Amino acid sequence: MVTVLQEEQIRQLRSQGIGYRQIAKQLDLSRDDVRNYCKKYNLNGYKDAVAANMQMMQENGCMCRYCGSFLKQPKTGRKRHFCNDTCRRKWWNDNRDKIRQSAGSIYGFTCKRCGKHFTAYGNPHRQYCSHECYISDRFWEGEQPVKAMEIDLSKAPTVVLLNS
Secondary structure (H helix, E strand, O other): OOOHHHHHHHHHHHHOOOOHHHHHHHHOOOHHHHHHHHHHOOOOOOHHHHHHHHHHHHHHOOEOOOOOOEOOOOOOOOOOOOOOHHHHHHHHHHOHHHOOOOHHHEEEEEOOOOOOEEEEEOOOOOOOOOHHHHHHHHHHOOOOOOOOOOOOHHHOOOOOOOOO
């Protein structure tokens, strides 16, 4: 029986072109368990074929675009492309050049707090350049936040406890 962790490791090793026997040896499984899992999830064949299959499965929505885990598609509604929001955000940040961004959706602003000029994609109502500026303006209302006092422990008095 293959565990969830072993499934992930099998997918990873197969994508690197490693054969069934070596994977079975590394994960302490039988060759047939590895082979059956690979056949079930279309990871069989040679290295190039496995890479092409994985690419095609990601494009068709069977696998997460970021981490490669298998997706269960809903019966109605939109197809899922990512397994969770974390993978979606990471993919978005790593692949900004692959996203079609219209020039009309990039807006220029001046930060309400610090006066810095910045741009934002898709949001015409931004007021702050960062979360820090927002927090400072919202909670300190024009003041600078008080920094924590630095204490020199070498000058602190020594306390000795005696057992009575």
